Amino acid sequence: MSDIAARGYAHPEVLVDCAWVADHLDRSDVRLVESNEDPLLYPSGHIPGAVEVDWTRDLNDALRRDYLDRDGFQALMRRIGAEADTTLVFYGDKNNWWATYAFWVFRLFGHADCRILDGGRLKWVKEGRALVREVPSYPPSAYLAASRDDATERAFREQVLAHLEAGQRLVDVRSPEEYRGERLHMPDYPNEGALRGGHIPGAANVPWARAVDPSDGSFLPAAALRGIYEDEQGLRPDEPVVTYCRIGERSSHTWFVLRYLLGYERVRNYDGSWTEWGNLVGVPIER
Amino acid sequence: MREPSARPEALNALIGTLDFAEDRNQRIQMLIDIAERYQPPPSTLASRPYPESHKVPACESEAFVWSQARPDGRLDFYIAVENPQGISAKAMAVTLVECLSGAPLPAVLAVTPEIVAELFGPELSIGKSMGLEAMVGMVRQMARHQLESSAE
Numbered sequence: 001m002s003d004i005a006a007r008g009y010a011h012p013e014v015l016v017d018c019a020w021v022a023d024h025l026d027r028s029d030v031r032l033v034e035s036n037e038d039p040l041l042y043p044s045g046h047i048p049g050a051v052e053v054d055w056t057r058d059l060n061d062a063l064r065r066d067y068l069d070r071d072g073f074q075a076l077m078r079r080i081g082a083e084a085d086t087t088l089v090f091y092g093d094k095n096n097w098w099a100t101y102a103f104w105v106f107r108l109f110g111h112a113d114c115r116i117l118d119g120g121r122l123k124w125v126k127e128g129r130a131l132v133r134e135v136p137s138y139p140p141s142a143y144l145a146a147s148r149d150d151a152t153e154r155a156f157r158e159q160v161l162a163h164l165e166a167g168q169r170l171v172d173v174r175s176p177e178e179y180r181g182e183r184l185h186m187p188d189y190p191n192e193g194a195l196r197g198g199h200i201p202g203a204a205n206v207p208w209a210r211a212v213d214p215s216d217g218s219f220l221p222a223a224a225l226r227g228i229y230e231d232e233q234g235l236r237p238d239e240p241v242v243t244y245c246r247i248g249e250r251s252s253h254t255w256f257v258l259r260y261l262l263g264y265e266r267v268r269n270y271d272g273s274w275t276e277w278g279n280l281v282g283v284p285i286e287r
Numbered sequence: 288m289r290e291p292s293a294r295p296e297a298l299n300a301l302i303g304t305l306d307f308a309e310d311r312n313q314r315i316q317m318l319i320d321i322a323e324r325y326q327p328p329p330s331t332l333a334s335r336p337y338p339e340s341h342k343v344p345a346c347e348s349e350a351f352v353w354s355q356a357r358p359d360g361r362l363d364f365y366i367a368v369e370n371p372q373g374i375s376a377k378a379m380a381v382t383l384v385e386c387l388s389g390a391p392l393p394a395v396l397a398v399t400p401e402i403v404a405e406l407f408g409p410e411l412s413i414g415k416s417m418g419l420e421a422m423v424g425m426v427r428q429m430a431r432h433q434l435e436s437s438a439e
Contacts, residue, residue, distance in 0.1 A: 037412050040374040043312070044319045056410045093372050094347070121372060193413060246413070 004118060008222035010263025015118045015219065016089055018127050024089075025049055031086050031138075034121070035102040036093040045131030047091070047124060051080045051138070055098055055249070059105050067148065073109045074145035081138025084112070091117035091124070095209055095217040097253050104252040104269055107153055110146045116256065122217040153255070155242045155268040157276055160200065161283060163242050169235055170203035171243045173254045174274065178246070179205040181287040193246075194278025198285040200244065204233040208250040211257045225262055237264045244270040244277070293397035295390035301382060302405055311408070318407070322378040324385075328353060328365035337367055343425050346418035348373030350380060354429040360437045362395070363388040364426055375407060379419045382406065383426050392437075395430035398423060 004015045024030045025048055032050035034042050042052040053059065058076055059067055068076065082088060088111060092099035096116055103114050117124070125131070150156070155163070164170065172179050181197025199205065210228055212219055219225070229235045241264060243251035248271025258264040270277075277283060301321075308314035332353055333341070343350040349369035354362040364387055366380035387395050400420035403411070411419070 037415055038372065038375045039407070039410055040315055040319050040322065040378065041372060043315050044322070044374050054410070056412070125371075249412075 006221075007219070009219075009261045010222070011260040014115050014260045016115050017118050018124050018129060021047065021089060021091075021117055021124075022129060024087075027087075029083075029086055031080060031082050031088050032117075033080070033088055033090045033099075033102060034092055035090060035098040036121075037098050038093055041093055041121070043133065043135075045133055048130060048132045048134075049136050050091075051136060053080070053102050055101055059102060067105050067108065070109070070145050070147050073106075073148070074143055077111075077143035077145060078140045081141050082111075082143055083141050084143065086141075087113045087115065089115045089117055091120040093121050095122065095212045095214075095253070096120040097208070097250060100256040101249045101252040104153065104255060108148045108150065110149060119216050119218040126216055153259075153268055155270040157270075157272050157280060157283075159268075160242055160244075160270050160272075160277070163240065164200060164202065164284075167202070169239060169241045170200050171229075171233070171235070171241060171251070171254055171258075172199045172203040172205050173208035173243060173245045173251045174199075174205070175207055176205060178274070179203075181285075193275050196278050196285055198278070198287040199274075200277055201284050201286045203244075203286075204235070206233060206254065208245065208253045211254065211261075219257065219261060222261060225257060229258065229262065235264075237262060238266075240266040240268075242268050242270050244273040246274050247271065248273045293394060295386050295394045295398070297390070298382070298386035298398060298402070301386055305406065314408070318378045319374065321381050322374045324381050325368065325377040327367050332365055333367065337369075343418065343422045345414075345421045346376065347414065348376035348418065350376055350418070350422050352422065352425045352429065354426075354433070356433060357389065360433065361389050361392065362430060362433055364429070366422065375411070375415060375419065376422070379403070379406070379422055383422065387426060387430075392430045392434045396427055396434070398427065400424060 004017055005012050032047050033053050034046050034050045035053045036042060061068060090099040090103045099116055099120055106114050179199045211225060243254045245251040248269055251269050255267055255269040258267040305314055305317055308317055337351040341351040341353055351367040353365045356362055364384050366384055368376045368380050400423045402423055403416055403419045
């Protein structure tokens with residue numbers, strides 16, 4: 001049994017380790033996708049054969065606050081040479097923070113086989129594995145994208161308000177300072193780009209990075225994750241949960257943990273998050 | 288508003304060089320080359336664990352800033368970036384250390400946080416931008432303190 005299989009996850013098949021990636025570098029049906037916060041990181045070195053998906057240029061609509069549409073996603077998949085049955089393995093910096101964000105967006109379009117490299121860039125580098133600067137080029141595919149499904153894994157503000165009024169659970173994955181609504185130490189810079197600091201009433205505060213081992217970026221075993229989300233916060237796998245942060249990136253990491261590692265079937269990511277909720281007229285907050 | 292002529296000449300020259308980049312990829316490569324010149328502060332100045340009082344707030348790459356006054360009152364800056372994957376933070380640190388050290392203090396104060404967008408373009412995340420802008424802010428704070436101290 002592999003280390004990942006032994007950790008007790010609900011869906012261990014969505015995680016691969018560095019050895020698995022190393023063994024599949026030459027497979028045409030596997031595409032490595034690096035997604036980082038730092039735009040200099042991929043060009044400075046990446047896993048051989050990996051393509052870059054940049055969250056601002058590739059995943060966001062340039063003119064409205066939304067993700068790319070079906071045509072945009074189809075063009076992206078064709079550009080990286082992915083077919084309908086391609087295994088996509090996401091990895092990146094910051095303990096896979098941005099990789100899980102890309103994973104979440106790709107899941108909105110229903111691509112079947114999406115996985116995460118456990119530990120991301122950090123673990124790959126710590127294991128002394130090779131990085132290269134050569135940017136690969138793949139023949140364009142004939143990928144046919146499905147329409148984006150915004151109902152299953154994504155939450156909008158009206159749904160969050162209804163969720164809140166129904167007394168259902170939210171997880172604020174920002175830092176405790178952000179959760180408490182304290183100002184950042186930035187002159188003339190409102191906290192989180194929002195008019196008000198605080199959190200959505202009733203939200204539990206579980207900073208997203210608690211789900212990983214900081215020494216190598218790998219996910220904690222399921223028992224430890226249950227200790228955080230269920231023993232400490234009282235979440236239950238059968239109840240609906242909404243995760244949020246500032247713009248939905250950190251909370252995609254917690255969405256991934258709850259959805260795939262702990263098997264929560266009804267967890268959605270609120271990508272409007274605090275930059276929307278903190279500016280909304282007529283909605284309550286707590287400090 | 289930014290006043291390019293008031294900033295240290297070395298900084299204007301560096302930005303001018305970056306502006307010669309023919310495309311985004313070339314500019315990114317130039318920034319990576321800058322980051323590769325990163326050197327941690329000398330151990331005679333600071334040793335790990337670095338004190339929180341020198342830590343750049345809001346910088347997720349765990350950056351720390353120090354300054355040392357020269358006999359003429361100008362400052363040498365030293366910046367540590369503890370995150371080995373913090374390539375942008377290292378590029379920012381090298382830019383500030385190389386271009387602002389030894390510059391007249393008013394010229395250092397003419398460098399505003401907008402320099403981050405000038406260097407890196409508009410595609411940085413808000414979080415990343417804020418961290419790098421905070422690094423600039425800490426350097427400015429040290430220059431302002433030195434200027435006020437020398438005026439007393």
